Amino acid sequence: MRRLIGHLFWAAVSVGAAFFLAGIALERGEPVNSMWLVLAATCTYLVGYRFYAKFIAAKVMALNNDRATPAERLRNGHDYEPTNKWILFGHHFAAIAGPGPLVGPTLAAQFGYLPGTLWLIIGAVLGGAVQDFVILFCSMRRDGKTLGQMAREEIGKTGGIAALLTVLFIMIILLAVVALVVVNALKGSPWGTFTIAATMPIAIFMGLYLRYWRPGKVLEVSLIGFALVVLSIFGGQWVAESPALAPWFTLGGMSLAVAVIIYGFFASALPVWLLLAPRDYLSTFVKLGVVLMLGVGILFVRPELQLPAFTRFTDGTGPIFAGKIFPFCFITIACGAISGFHSLISSGTTPKMIAKEWHAWPVGYGSMLLESFVGIMAMIAACVLQPGVYFAVNSPAGIVGTTPEAATATITSWGFPVTVGEMEQLARDVGEHTLFYRTGGAPSLALGMAHIFATGAGGRAILGFWYHFAIMFEALFILTIIDAGTRVGRFMLQDLLGHLHKPLGRTSWMPGVIGASAAVVLAWGYFLIQGVRDPLGGINSLWPLFGIANQLLAAIALCVATTILIKMHRARYMWITCLPLAWLVVVTFTAGWQKIFSPEPRVGFLAQADHLETALRSGQIAAAKVTEIQALIFNARLDATVCGIFLFLVALILADSIRVWVGILRGTREAKVTEAPFVPSRLRPEEI
Amino acid sequence: MSLLKRASFLFWELLQELSDESAYRRHLAYHGRRHSPEEWRRFSDQRLQAKYVRPKCC
Numbered sequence: 001m002r003r004l005i006g007h008l009f010w011a012a013v014s015v016g017a018a019f020f021l022a023g024i025a026l027e028r029g030e031p032v033n034s035m036w037l038v039l040a041a042t043c044t045y046l047v048g049y050r051f052y053a054k055f056i057a058a059k060v061m062a063l064n065n066d067r068a069t070p071a072e073r074l075r076n077g078h079d080y081e082p083t084n085k086w087i088l089f090g091h092h093f094a095a096i097a098g099p100g101p102l103v104g105p106t107l108a109a110q111f112g113y114l115p116g117t118l119w120l121i122i123g124a125v126l127g128g129a130v131q132d133f134v135i136l137f138c139s140m141r142r143d144g145k146t147l148g149q150m151a152r153e154e155i156g157k158t159g160g161i162a163a164l165l166t167v168l169f170i171m172i173i174l175l176a177v178v179a180l181v182v183v184n185a186l187k188g189s190p191w192g193t194f195t196i197a198a199t200m201p202i203a204i205f206m207g208l209y210l211r212y213w214r215p216g217k218v219l220e221v222s223l224i225g226f227a228l229v230v231l232s233i234f235g236g237q238w239v240a241e242s243p244a245l246a247p248w249f250t251l252g253g254m255s256l257a258v259a260v261i262i263y264g265f266f267a268s269a270l271p272v273w274l275l276l277a278p279r280d281y282l283s284t285f286v287k288l289g290v291v292l293m294l295g296v297g298i299l300f301v302r303p304e305l306q307l308p309a310f311t312r313f314t315d316g317t318g319p320i321f322a323g324k325i326f327p328f329c330f331i332t333i334a335c336g337a338i339s340g341f342h343s344l345i346s347s348g349t350t351p352k353m354i355a356k357e358w359h360a361w362p363v364g365y366g367s368m369l370l371e372s373f374v375g376i377m378a379m380i381a382a383c384v385l386q387p388g389v390y391f392a393v394n395s396p397a398g399i400v401g402t403t404p405e406a407a408t409a410t411i412t413s414w415g416f417p418v419t420v421g422e423m424e425q426l427a428r429d430v431g432e433h434t435l436f437y438r439t440g441g442a443p444s445l446a447l448g449m450a451h452i453f454a455t456g457a458g459g460r461a462i463l464g465f466w467y468h469f470a471i472m473f474e475a476l477f478i479l480t481i482i483d484a485g486t487r488v489g490r491f492m493l494q495d496l497l498g499h500l501h502k503p504l505g506r507t508s509w510m511p512g513v514i515g516a517s518a519a520v521v522l523a524w525g526y527f528l529i530q531g532v533r534d535p536l537g538g539i540n541s542l543w544p545l546f547g548i549a550n551q552l553l554a555a556i557a558l559c560v561a562t563t564i565l566i567k568m569h570r571a572r573y574m575w576i577t578c579l580p581l582a583w584l585v586v587v588t589f590t591a592g593w594q595k596i597f598s599p600e601p602r603v604g605f606l607a608q609a610d611h612l613e614t615a616l617r618s619g620q621i622a623a624a625k626v627t628e629i630q631a632l633i634f635n636a637r638l639d640a641t642v643c644g645i646f647l648f649l650v651a652l653i654l655a656d657s658i659r660v661w662v663g664i665l666r667g668t669r670e671a672k673v674t675e676a677p678f679v680p681s682r683l684r685p686e687e688i
Numbered sequence: 689m690s691l692l693k694r695a696s697f698l699f700w701e702l703l704q705e706l707s708d709e710s711a712y713r714r715h716l717a718y719h720g721r722r723h724s725p726e727e728w729r730r731f732s733d734q735r736l737q738a739k740y741v742r743p744k745c746c
Binding site: 083 | 712715718723724746
């Protein structure tokens with residue numbers, strides 16, 4: 001009887017998944033309620049988790065709870081520790097969830113709600129969650145080895161070095177692009193700038209509190225820090241309304257970029273307990289809390305989507321970023337569908353904490369589904385805005401015109417009516433001077449979130465508070481990524497430089513620390529400044545570059561996973577990893593090729609450089625602008641080179657992997673499995 | 689009711705894990721030491737040093 005009820009339940013969920021997916025795909029002409037997206041995603045995730053992931057766990061990986069995991073065998077009270085699966089699920093989710101699944105879907109909404117939503121759901125079930133799960137499994141069976149170590153051991157030295165270089169390059173682009181998102185969100189906003197500036201002394205206070213006054217009381221100090229951050233939001237409103245103080249916190253893009261660069265340098269060079277760690281604790285709790293709040297808010301408010309299923313910009317003429325729906329929708333949304341960065345987390349702390357092998361199923365596969373759901377919520381938050389408002393906020397002046405009147409006229413002519421009066425009223429409601437040209441995704445996401453929160457609690461009267469609360473939330477954990485990323489980049493660089501001159505590799509040698517920190521900060525700072533100066537808004541060139549890089553890292557992870565499956569004599573199941581790998585290779589190489597060689601100047605970096613050079617040579621550029629244009633030409637060529645390097649590195653790893661696969665399948669190469677030997681588990685249930 | 693109690697317990701444990709307070713308890717138990725400001729600083733330095741050599745996810 002129980003079995004029959006189970007079958008009926010899963011049949012209903014499967015029918016529900018098909019019904020809700022068909023509903024959002026076929027609905028035309030009428031506004032769609034956000035619950036359709038929520039239900040389509042939930043039912044599909046459940047089916048994917050119960051059937052596809054379980055099939056992978058049982059048949060492909062042959063997970064075995066009788067086999068001791070590294071957490072049990074190597075238990076040391078530090079990093080190797082058997083942990084309850086639901087606690088580890090939360091821990092892993094907190095580690096993989098960053099700004100990517102929030103910003104990517106917001107930007108991709110320029111194509112309409114449907115392409116991004118379908119990619120988030122299908123990409124996660126068949127690609128992203130599979131990658132995270134398989135890499136977690138591979139690392140768990142190898143005592144928690146990192147992706148780089150596995151690439152070196154399973155594919156070869158070339159693969160290992162290429163993986164290390166790819167991670168370093170990706171981090172530089174990632175840090176630049178997320179810094180640009182913060183800069184664009186705070187540009188000309190004294191309220192936002194004050195709130196974010198206040199988080200720095202708050203984090204230092206937390207660091208000192210934890211170090212000297214109440215050592216070990218992390219939850220206590222995080223609660224105090226959160227209360228202070230909320231107070232700083234009210235303080236920001238007061239500052240913005242003060243004629244004496246507001247000018248101090250009203251900064252342009254370049255000033256903010258320099259401030260973020262200086263911050264990144266100090267956060268990387270200062271002792272980690274003083275600024276980085278307390279900010280990280282705070283941002284983790286705020287992140288989880290806000291994601292939960294957004295989920296509850298959407299269920300409670302059930303807002304209608306205002307953006308259509310498809311917009312006219314599927315043809316590649318979008319104002320936020322240029323490029324057709326294929327491949328650019330799949331590049332813009334990386335995190336939330338499939339993100340290579342997750343493979344670094346799945347081969348980091350998590351495999352050392354898994355108590356039983358079957359726990360990898362909810363932790364690896366399930367956490368990624370939850371991240372995908374965060375992407376769906378971001379898509380909903382972006383699509384509840386009036387389309388005209390969405391495009392007015394996200395479009396750069398270089399595309400829609402440099403005055404509010406020109407911008408609204410251009411956007412209205414696209415079929416998305418909006419007026420200057422509406423935009424001014426909205427800006428007043430949220431306590432901003434203007435909401436035009438706020439590219440980067442963060443402000444429009446904050447507007448959507450504020451709309452949902454305000455409808456749920458407080459109404460329009462506190463829209464400004466919710467808007468700045470959302471901006472604070474986004475900026476807080478983006479800045480955590482910037483400081484932690486700069487620090488990691490510094491370690492990577494010092495590791496490399498140590499081979500040239502030994503003291504440079506010592507992480508305690510001050511000249512080495514300062515030099516390496518400065519080099520990493522200057523590297524991402526250069527791209528950040530480039531983004532700020534870009535008349536097309538910076539996001540147009542940097543976000544696709546980041547998306548390509550991130551998905552190429554996923555391709556590397558899937559190459560490693562496929563190699564391991566073949567070595568495990570599971571070649572008949574290699575389609576599980578080869579399917580997303582083939583898709584990623586097609587998408588990223590198409591996007592990369594177009595970003596380098598497309599004749600359309602807004603898409604192709606080289607065409608953009610040629611276009612500007614032609615204008616320069618023909619004397620169309622005013623003398624005062626010549627240096628700026630020359631810098632833009634150089635930057636476009638630099639971006640093309642960076643994109644080319646990414647493609648080359650991944651082609652190298654792919655070719656190396658295929659060589660290994662063919663060798664093993666033909667029997668000319670030994671399929672040496674490097675996993676740890678079987679040791680029976682003695683872990684008692686009460687120990688987990 | 690017991691489900692709610694269990695969920696609350698897990699949530700609290702998750703917060704403790706995310707805040708490194710659980711890891712600190714394990715550290716004290718494993719090394720047979722008692723809590724003191726110096727012990728926390730020693731643990732925290734080791735923990736944070738290991739934590740921030742890994743990239744954070746995007």
